[in-house]
Amino acid sequence: MPQYVNIANVISDRIQKGFYRSGEKLPSMREICTSFNVSLGTAQNAYHFLEENGWVIPIERTGYFVRQSQLVKKHLPNVQPVVQEPIDIKNWHSILELAASSPSDGVLQLGRGMPDIDSPSLKPLLKALSQTGKNTDKRALYYDDISGMKKLREQIARMLIDSGCDIAAAELIITSGCQEALSIAIRTVCEPGDIVAIESPAFHGAMQILQASGVRVLEVPTDPITGISIESLEMILEQWPVKLIQVTPNCNNPLGFIMPEERKKELLNLAKKYNVMILEDDIYGDLSYRYPRPLTIKSMDMDGRVLLCGSFSKTIAPGLRIGWIAPARFFDRVLYMKYTGTGSTTSAAQIAVAGFIEDGHYLPHLRKMRTIYHRNLQQTVEWIGEAFPTGIRMSQPQGGYILWIEFPKNFNADAFNKHLLKRKIQIASGSIFSSSERYNHCIRINFGHKLALLKKGIQIMGELLKSESFYGS
Amino acid sequence: MPQYVNIANVISDRIQKGFYRSGEKLPSMREICTSFNVSLGTAQNAYHFLEENGWVIPIERTGYFVRQSQLVKKHLPNVQPVVQEPIDIKNWHSILELAASSPSDGVLQLGRGMPDIDSPSLKPLLKALSQTGKNTDKRALYYDDISGMKKLREQIARMLIDSGCDIAAAELIITSGCQEALSIAIRTVCEPGDIVAIESPAFHGAMQILQASGVRVLEVPTDPITGISIESLEMILEQWPVKLIQVTPNCNNPLGFIMPEERKKELLNLAKKYNVMILEDDIYGDLSYRYPRPLTIKSMDMDGRVLLCGSFSKTIAPGLRIGWIAPARFFDRVLYMKYTGTGSTTSAAQIAVAGFIEDGHYLPHLRKMRTIYHRNLQQTVEWIGEAFPTGIRMSQPQGGYILWIEFPKNFNADAFNKHLLKRKIQIASGSIFSSSERYNHCIRINFGHKLALLKKGIQIMGELLKSESFYGS
Structure with a gap:
């Protein structure tokens, strides 16, 4: 592990634990050099790494700050109590609906756990795929x-x-x-x-x-x-x-x-x-x-x-x-x-x-996608904070592109999903993540999409949440 | 269905039923024209079709004859009696061995049900496969x-x-x-x-x-x-x-x-x-x-x-x-x-x-492969008749590339297979086709391979059968 990654990890760890608060100014380069006993180049690399991974932002002539978006994180979802008996699983029908829509029908699929496959870092894979038809050994x-x-x-x-x-x-x-x-x-x-x-x-x-x-x-x-x-x-x-x-x-x-x-x-x-x-x-x-x-x-x-x-x-x-x-x-x-x-x-x-x-394409691809997904997360959380009503809770993903949102208990996620589909947006209703009907007020969205699509999707969701009530009695 | 195919089917049907015997001269073109009330061209097409599919052979200035190889067909395998009780299936280990050898290790795989994938009629498929990596819609x-x-x-x-x-x-x-x-x-x-x-x-x-x-x-x-x-x-x-x-x-x-x-x-x-x-x-x-x-x-x-x-x-x-x-x-x-x-x-x-x-490539490919496999069958049966000991029985496949050979009851197919593997030939022992140990004296071979390989394989099998005894007490 390079030294700058170790330092970056220590700092991101402190951010996560609240030692450095969101929006707070972080130690200067010189302070990093002294406290970790490293060169200025190493300190710079550590901050670049943190910036690249969405933890910090630089402000010119001032230094690095903890990303503001950490500040707007909503409360965490509630932990549900234990179920008393073993149960059978249901909900197959909803999952069938989720899987039935394909990207070709113009629906923004925020409901499925699908990566962004448009990244240029996948080009070598497509080339490798087309190569399989050309191999003379016909493997x-x-x-x-x-x-x-x-x-x-x-x-x-x-x-x-x-x-x-x-x-x-x-x-x-x-x-x-x-x-x-x-x-x-x-x-x-x-x-x-x-x-x-x-x-x-x-x-x-x-x-x-x-x-x-x-x-x-x-x-x-x-x-x-x-x-x-x-x-x-x-x-x-x-x-x-x-x-x-x-x-x-x-x-x-x-x-x-x-x-x-x-x-x-x-x-x-x-x-x-x-x-x-x-x-x-x-x-x-x-x-x-x-x-x-x-x-x-x-x-x-x-x-x-x-x-x-x-x-x-x-x-x-x-x-x-x-x-x-x-x-x-x-x-x-x-x-x-x-x-x-x-x-x-x-x-x-x-x-x-x-x-x-x-051929060495997987790790660079991963690095790139991790960075994109982390940035998307910060952005998504900000946009949701602006567009969604207050009182929601959200997960704090540490990787991937899946966000869990909990609405007040009487929210009907299935009904919300059904209305959204009319506007060509699909989410995953929380109802399919349990068989004891404990997440009917939650939704899961995929923030791995292009930012412009995500923004539009979140805006439409926000508008729908304001114009219609999905709260039962 | 073209008329000539109908006529060809009537004739091949009669050959199968023994109405026309193997080696026998078939009706002349003129007779076909009269009895089916068709043109000379149609009669010719019918015989060409039969020839292409391995049923008949032309002898110059004389006419068409039922292929000789129909004559050397061995007796059919015996039908085994019913098993008295439902049983559990065994033999997984032998199947693992069968599946474990790959074409790359130089073994002639007569044991697996694999088609000939070297046919030029598969070129459009390879092209289609390589095209999938190039499609801009990334499906x-x-x-x-x-x-x-x-x-x-x-x-x-x-x-x-x-x-x-x-x-x-x-x-x-x-x-x-x-x-x-x-x-x-x-x-x-x-x-x-x-x-x-x-x-x-x-x-x-x-x-x-x-x-x-x-x-x-x-x-x-x-x-x-x-x-x-x-x-x-x-x-x-x-x-x-x-x-x-x-x-x-x-x-x-x-x-x-x-x-x-x-x-x-x-x-x-x-x-x-x-x-x-x-x-x-x-x-x-x-x-x-x-x-x-x-x-x-x-x-x-x-x-x-x-x-x-x-x-x-x-x-x-x-x-x-x-x-x-x-x-x-x-x-x-x-x-x-x-x-x-x-x-x-x-x-x-x-x-x-x-x-x-x-794109219309499947049916021509099928036609081609059917013809090749049928010819391979005739050839394989002939070669086996020459190379194998008397007293064996053989299936009469009506399609595909799988031949079942039954040896006398005390033949040990597993031992034969083991010896063959040392000579880089693999067959399927009959022992895996039942769980009541009723086909331990049978083998299954794939005759879909190139004729030169098949011939060599059959010769090696024949030599081994002559030089070693696989018969138990």
């Missing part, structure tokens, strides 16, 4: 290994080092998106009727997989900053024969938090104590605003208890359908489920992604 | 509809007319290969513990899906010419609560038969009578040597009882992972299983295949 047409292309597995294994994982290419299995990875993992570990503990709110796609696998879920209270409640979880594990804990600890969907390392360790220890498996979804992990990216729980796992899933759907493009799983002690069974589920994964997209990473 | 990067790309579904719906099916694009769901289609279908119709009736021998991949889905199977005696025994099946349905009948009636894998239409109707009527669903795998159907291609059972189904699956893995290329399912009355549930299994199907390959069909 794009052959069946691939069940576990996926070796070259791609090697690149993913290399990437995983950044999240603290030491996983060999031979321990990985490529899947048709993270959805297949999650689906296989759940069906490998659980049998119909089993109980799975999940975050609340939780990603609706994963919840539907749980439903399709015939398991019941316990929704565990989840803090918008520290993640799943270890305390509630322990009470639940004490009371119920939970088979699996499913979490998204890094750049959580929908709450955006990065679980602190200490809490990750506690979660793992708890799982050990009660001999429960952990399914860790790291699909947004590479989009953390802070570099280096956060560790996975998997990186702390010494007894093959954690199944780690990821994908390039959020970082590169979802249409590729390239995900992966590190199934730990379940490797053989997961491989079997992969074979019986889809045989193998599409070859052309694997070749293109492997080439994109190998 | 290749987007999530696709859960049910798949509309344009591709429309092309498949059009194709299905040839098999007698009137299915709308909106009734189809694109899948990650036929494997996902089968997997979803089985998990939609069956619950763990249910009983499924299957052909015997049956495709090992489908059997493993059944195992992964937790169902048990009843292996039904299957005739190498007429398919699954309706009589045995009725006895089974009388005795057991069978939920699903899974069949591959067209160009069966591994036996190669096309079930006669009458038998297809009987099967459907039986399913109705006992209210059992049918899962019809038509993956090789388009490769029937006879044109027009055979009807599916689905085409006779009036009450949404038949789930029809197909794929481009056998006709175009397996690496694309593009299959499809027409789930009939189970549409909603199958769509749900698709979403929770893999989310959606890879976009680039869908775009490429849709373009390949739409």
